[in-house]
Amino acid sequence: MPAPPTMPTIAPSIIASDAGRFAACAEEAFDAGAEWLHVDVMDGHFVPNITVGPDVVEALSSVAHGHEAKLGVHLMIEDPQRYVGAFADAGADVLTVHVEACPHLHRVSEQIRDAGCEVGVALNPATPLGHLEGILPFVDLVLVMSVNPGFSGQSYIAESTAKVQRLRRRLNALGSDAHLEVDGGVQPGNAMELLRAGATVLVAGSSIFGGDQSVAQNIEAFRSALTLEV
Ligand code: DX5
Ligand code: ZN
Numbered sequence: 001m002p003a004p005p006t007m008p009t010i011a012p013s014i015i016a017s018d019a020g021r022f023a024a025c026a027e028e029a030f031d032a033g034a035e036w037l038h039v040d041v042m043d044g045h046f047v048p049n050i051t052v053g054p055d056v057v058e059a060l061s062s063v064a065h066g067h068e069a070k071l072g073v074h075l076m077i078e079d080p081q082r083y084v085g086a087f088a089d090a091g092a093d094v095l096t097v098h099v100e101a102c103p104h105l106h107r108v109s110e111q112i113r114d115a116g117c118e119v120g121v122a123l124n125p126a127t128p129l130g131h132l133e134g135i136l137p138f139v140d141l142v143l144v145m146s147v148n149p150g151f152s153g154q155s156y157i158a159e160s161t162a163k164v165q166r167l168r169r170r171l172n173a174l175g176s177d178a179h180l181e182v183d184g185g186v187q188p189g190n191a192m193e194l195l196r197a198g199a200t201v202l203v204a205g206s207s208i209f210g211g212d213q214s215v216a217q218n219i220e221a222f223r224s225a226l227t228l229e230v
Pocket of ligand 2: 038039040
Protein backbone atom coordinates (compact mmCIF):
# COMPACT_ATOMS: atom_id res chain seq x y z
CA MET A 1 0.00 0.00 0.00
CA PRO A 2 1.40 3.47 -0.79
CA ALA A 3 2.38 5.83 2.00
CA PRO A 4 -0.51 7.93 3.27
CA PRO A 5 -0.50 11.54 2.11
CA THR A 6 -1.21 13.41 5.34
CA MET A 7 -1.39 13.18 9.09
CA PRO A 8 -4.98 12.56 10.21
CA THR A 9 -6.69 14.80 12.73
CA ILE A 10 -6.86 13.36 16.23
CA ALA A 11 -10.23 14.16 17.80
CA PRO A 12 -10.22 13.51 21.56
CA SER A 13 -13.54 12.12 22.75
CA ILE A 14 -14.33 14.14 25.86
CA ILE A 15 -16.82 11.65 27.24
CA ALA A 16 -13.88 9.40 28.13
CA SER A 17 -12.45 12.08 30.43
CA ASP A 18 -13.33 12.92 34.04
CA ALA A 19 -17.04 13.84 33.93
CA GLY A 20 -16.58 16.42 36.67
CA ARG A 21 -13.87 18.22 34.71
CA PHE A 22 -14.93 18.15 31.06
CA ALA A 23 -13.90 21.74 30.36
CA ALA A 24 -10.51 21.36 32.09
CA CYS A 25 -9.84 18.09 30.26
CA ALA A 26 -10.74 19.70 26.95
CA GLU A 27 -8.31 22.54 27.78
CA GLU A 28 -5.57 19.98 28.38
CA ALA A 29 -6.23 18.44 24.98
CA PHE A 30 -6.18 21.81 23.21
CA ASP A 31 -3.04 22.86 25.05
CA ALA A 32 -1.47 19.65 23.73
CA GLY A 33 -2.38 20.68 20.19
CA ALA A 34 -5.75 19.02 19.57
CA GLU A 35 -7.65 20.85 16.85
CA TRP A 36 -10.93 18.99 17.04
CA LEU A 37 -13.07 17.87 20.00
CA HIS A 38 -15.55 14.99 19.77
CA VAL A 39 -18.64 15.03 22.01
CA ASP A 40 -20.82 11.94 22.34
CA VAL A 41 -24.51 12.53 22.96
CA MET A 42 -26.37 9.37 24.06
CA ASP A 43 -30.04 9.11 24.93
CA GLY A 44 -30.44 5.72 26.63
CA HIS A 45 -32.62 4.54 23.72
CA PHE A 46 -30.51 4.42 20.58
CA VAL A 47 -27.64 3.25 22.76
CA PRO A 48 -27.69 1.80 26.28
CA ASN A 49 -26.07 4.80 27.93
CA ILE A 50 -26.93 8.44 28.69
CA THR A 51 -24.43 11.26 28.47
CA VAL A 52 -24.85 14.98 27.84
CA GLY A 53 -27.21 17.44 26.17
CA PRO A 54 -27.02 20.86 24.55
CA ASP A 55 -26.00 22.72 27.73
CA VAL A 56 -22.79 20.76 28.13
CA VAL A 57 -22.12 21.01 24.40
CA GLU A 58 -22.49 24.77 24.68
CA ALA A 59 -19.99 24.94 27.53
CA LEU A 60 -17.49 22.83 25.54
CA SER A 61 -18.12 24.87 22.44
CA SER A 62 -16.85 27.98 24.25
CA VAL A 63 -13.69 26.14 25.21
CA ALA A 64 -13.16 24.69 21.72
CA HIS A 65 -13.80 27.92 19.88
CA GLY A 66 -11.59 29.80 22.31
CA HIS A 67 -8.79 27.60 20.98
CA GLU A 68 -9.98 27.91 17.37
CA ALA A 69 -10.72 24.20 17.44
CA LYS A 70 -13.60 22.38 15.82
CA LEU A 71 -16.45 20.84 17.77
CA GLY A 72 -17.91 17.61 16.39
CA VAL A 73 -21.09 16.36 18.02
CA HIS A 74 -21.88 12.67 17.56
CA LEU A 75 -25.60 12.16 18.12
CA MET A 76 -26.33 8.62 19.25
CA ILE A 77 -30.00 9.38 19.77
CA GLU A 78 -33.33 8.42 18.30
CA ASP A 79 -35.19 11.04 16.25
CA PRO A 80 -32.13 13.31 16.00
CA GLN A 81 -34.09 15.75 13.81
CA ARG A 82 -35.81 16.94 17.01
CA TYR A 83 -32.53 18.24 18.39
CA VAL A 84 -30.60 19.52 15.39
CA GLY A 85 -31.55 23.13 16.17
CA ALA A 86 -30.60 22.84 19.83
CA PHE A 87 -27.15 21.39 19.13
CA ALA A 88 -26.51 23.83 16.31
CA ASP A 89 -27.41 26.70 18.64
CA ALA A 90 -25.12 25.16 21.27
CA GLY A 91 -22.18 25.66 18.91
CA ALA A 92 -21.64 22.34 17.12
CA ASP A 93 -19.55 22.74 13.96
CA VAL A 94 -20.23 19.21 12.71
CA LEU A 95 -23.43 17.37 13.59
CA THR A 96 -23.26 13.63 12.98
CA VAL A 97 -26.40 11.50 12.98
CA HIS A 98 -26.68 7.73 12.69
CA VAL A 99 -27.98 6.21 9.48
CA GLU A 100 -29.81 3.65 11.64
CA ALA A 101 -31.72 6.42 13.46
CA CYS A 102 -32.85 8.32 10.36
CA PRO A 103 -35.44 6.93 7.95
CA HIS A 104 -35.39 10.36 6.27
CA LEU A 105 -31.65 10.87 6.22
CA HIS A 106 -31.58 13.27 3.30
CA ARG A 107 -34.10 15.55 5.02
CA VAL A 108 -32.11 15.50 8.26
CA SER A 109 -28.93 16.30 6.30
CA GLU A 110 -30.59 19.37 4.81
CA GLN A 111 -31.82 20.36 8.25
CA ILE A 112 -28.29 20.16 9.63
CA ARG A 113 -26.87 22.21 6.78
CA ASP A 114 -29.66 24.79 7.05
CA ALA A 115 -28.83 25.09 10.76
CA GLY A 116 -25.31 26.14 9.76
CA CYS A 117 -23.41 22.94 10.59
CA GLU A 118 -21.39 20.49 8.55
CA VAL A 119 -23.24 17.26 7.90
CA GLY A 120 -21.94 13.99 9.31
CA VAL A 121 -23.45 10.51 8.99
CA ALA A 122 -22.43 7.55 11.14
CA LEU A 123 -22.62 3.80 10.55
CA ASN A 124 -22.73 1.11 13.22
CA PRO A 125 -20.35 -1.83 12.79
CA ALA A 126 -23.08 -4.14 11.46
CA THR A 127 -24.50 -1.60 9.00
CA PRO A 128 -23.26 -2.08 5.42
CA LEU A 129 -21.70 0.78 3.49
CA GLY A 130 -24.45 0.40 0.90
CA HIS A 131 -26.79 2.23 3.29
CA LEU A 132 -24.81 5.40 2.57
CA GLU A 133 -25.02 5.20 -1.17
CA GLY A 134 -27.75 7.79 -1.72
CA ILE A 135 -26.38 10.26 0.81
CA LEU A 136 -22.63 10.32 0.16
CA PRO A 137 -22.71 13.25 -2.29
CA PHE A 138 -24.42 15.41 0.35
CA VAL A 139 -22.22 14.87 3.40
CA ASP A 140 -19.10 16.50 4.81
CA LEU A 141 -18.13 13.60 7.05
CA VAL A 142 -18.72 9.87 7.32
CA LEU A 143 -18.13 8.28 10.71
CA VAL A 144 -17.33 4.56 10.73
CA MET A 145 -18.03 3.11 14.17
CA SER A 146 -15.35 0.59 15.03
CA VAL A 147 -17.05 -0.50 18.26
CA ASN A 148 -20.72 -0.87 19.04
CA PRO A 149 -21.66 2.63 20.20
CA GLY A 150 -22.46 3.41 23.80
CA PHE A 151 -19.25 3.25 25.78
CA SER A 152 -15.63 4.30 25.70
CA GLY A 153 -12.91 1.79 26.34
CA GLN A 154 -14.09 -1.05 24.09
CA SER A 155 -11.81 -3.05 21.80
CA TYR A 156 -11.42 -2.11 18.16
CA ILE A 157 -13.38 -4.39 15.80
CA ALA A 158 -10.70 -5.52 13.35
CA GLU A 159 -13.03 -5.79 10.35
CA SER A 160 -13.52 -2.01 10.52
CA THR A 161 -10.24 -1.41 8.69
CA ALA A 162 -11.49 -3.13 5.54
CA LYS A 163 -14.71 -1.10 5.76
CA VAL A 164 -12.67 2.10 5.93
CA GLN A 165 -10.68 1.01 2.86
CA ARG A 166 -13.86 0.31 0.89
CA LEU A 167 -15.37 3.64 1.94
CA ARG A 168 -12.16 5.46 0.97
CA ARG A 169 -12.36 3.93 -2.51
CA ARG A 170 -16.02 4.92 -2.84
CA LEU A 171 -15.39 8.51 -1.69
CA ASN A 172 -12.46 8.80 -4.10
CA ALA A 173 -14.57 7.43 -6.95
CA LEU A 174 -17.18 10.09 -6.22
CA GLY A 175 -14.54 12.80 -6.03
CA SER A 176 -15.75 13.51 -2.49
CA ASP A 177 -13.47 15.28 -0.05
CA ALA A 178 -15.67 14.36 2.92
CA HIS A 179 -13.82 13.51 6.11
CA LEU A 180 -13.60 9.83 6.91
CA GLU A 181 -13.76 9.54 10.68
CA VAL A 182 -13.20 6.37 12.70
CA ASP A 183 -14.54 6.08 16.24
CA GLY A 184 -14.04 3.33 18.80
CA GLY A 185 -11.00 1.53 20.12
CA VAL A 186 -8.60 3.79 18.25
CA GLN A 187 -5.13 3.91 19.78
CA PRO A 188 -1.54 4.52 18.66
CA GLY A 189 -1.24 0.80 17.82
CA ASN A 190 -3.87 0.93 15.08
CA ALA A 191 -3.61 4.58 14.03
CA MET A 192 -1.20 3.98 11.15
CA GLU A 193 -3.33 1.12 9.83
CA LEU A 194 -6.32 3.48 9.79
CA LEU A 195 -4.38 6.28 8.17
CA ARG A 196 -3.25 3.91 5.44
CA ALA A 197 -6.83 2.69 5.01
CA GLY A 198 -7.89 6.25 4.27
CA ALA A 199 -9.16 7.72 7.52
CA THR A 200 -8.75 11.48 7.94
CA VAL A 201 -10.09 11.90 11.50
CA LEU A 202 -9.33 9.51 14.34
CA VAL A 203 -11.58 9.79 17.40
CA ALA A 204 -9.80 8.67 20.54
CA GLY A 205 -11.32 8.48 24.02
CA SER A 206 -9.66 6.21 26.53
CA SER A 207 -6.35 6.27 24.68
CA ILE A 208 -6.20 10.05 25.24
CA PHE A 209 -7.91 10.50 28.61
CA GLY A 210 -7.28 7.11 30.25
CA GLY A 211 -4.17 5.41 31.57
CA ASP A 212 -1.34 6.80 33.63
CA GLN A 213 0.18 9.22 31.14
CA SER A 214 -0.85 12.83 30.65
CA VAL A 215 -3.15 13.91 27.83
CA ALA A 216 -0.17 15.59 26.17
CA GLN A 217 1.89 12.39 26.35
CA ASN A 218 -0.99 10.37 24.93
CA ILE A 219 -1.44 12.77 22.02
CA GLU A 220 2.29 12.68 21.42
CA ALA A 221 2.13 8.85 21.30
CA PHE A 222 -0.36 9.16 18.42
CA ARG A 223 1.89 11.63 16.62
CA SER A 224 4.89 9.33 16.93
CA ALA A 225 2.91 6.31 15.79
CA LEU A 226 1.65 8.23 12.78
CA THR A 227 5.00 9.63 11.71
CA LEU A 228 7.15 6.54 12.20
CA GLU A 229 6.51 5.11 8.76
CA VAL A 230 5.42 8.16 6.77
C1 DX5 B 1 -18.56 5.24 21.66
C2 DX5 B 1 -18.27 6.68 21.36
C3 DX5 B 1 -16.83 7.00 21.23
C4 DX5 B 1 -16.04 6.72 22.47
C5 DX5 B 1 -14.65 6.42 22.04
O1 DX5 B 1 -19.90 4.98 21.51
O2 DX5 B 1 -18.91 7.09 20.14
O3 DX5 B 1 -16.61 8.33 20.78
O4 DX5 B 1 -16.02 7.78 23.40
O5 DX5 B 1 -13.93 5.93 23.12
P1 DX5 B 1 -12.71 4.93 22.92
O6 DX5 B 1 -11.72 5.63 22.05
O7 DX5 B 1 -12.24 4.67 24.30
O8 DX5 B 1 -13.25 3.69 22.23
ZN1 ZN C 1 -18.34 9.09 19.27
